[in-house]
Amino acid sequence: MSHWKPVTTIFRVKKSVSEGAIRPSDLLAQFKQIEAGTRTHVRAAELLENTVELIREMVYTNTMTQPNPDDVEDLLQMTGCSSELHTPSCQTDCMSERYRSITGECNNR
Known part of the structure; x- marks a missing residue:
């Protein structure tokens, strides 16, 4: 029914x-x-973008030194964007080298 x-x-x-x-x-x-998950990702990306812009301005004006990789990783963890930055595992056989994938994440390597 x-x-x-x-x-x-x-x-x-x-x-x-x-x-x-x-x-x-x-x-x-x-x-x-917008779905709740998408809204969360958008907020995290905006937070990261604003923070990076502030850091860029502070480095440009010599208010702070350029952050090291550990600081950048901490920033990604705190904003929730670290899970979004992953390198796709792409196949390297002749078929995948010759043809594009449906998602496009392994194209133009």
């Missing part, structure tokens, strides 16, 4: 739109919402 649920939902949405309870733009806005 669970296959009827989507049909019922579609009917309810159509009825709500036709009655003016919700506008089509409200429905469209709901579909454009």
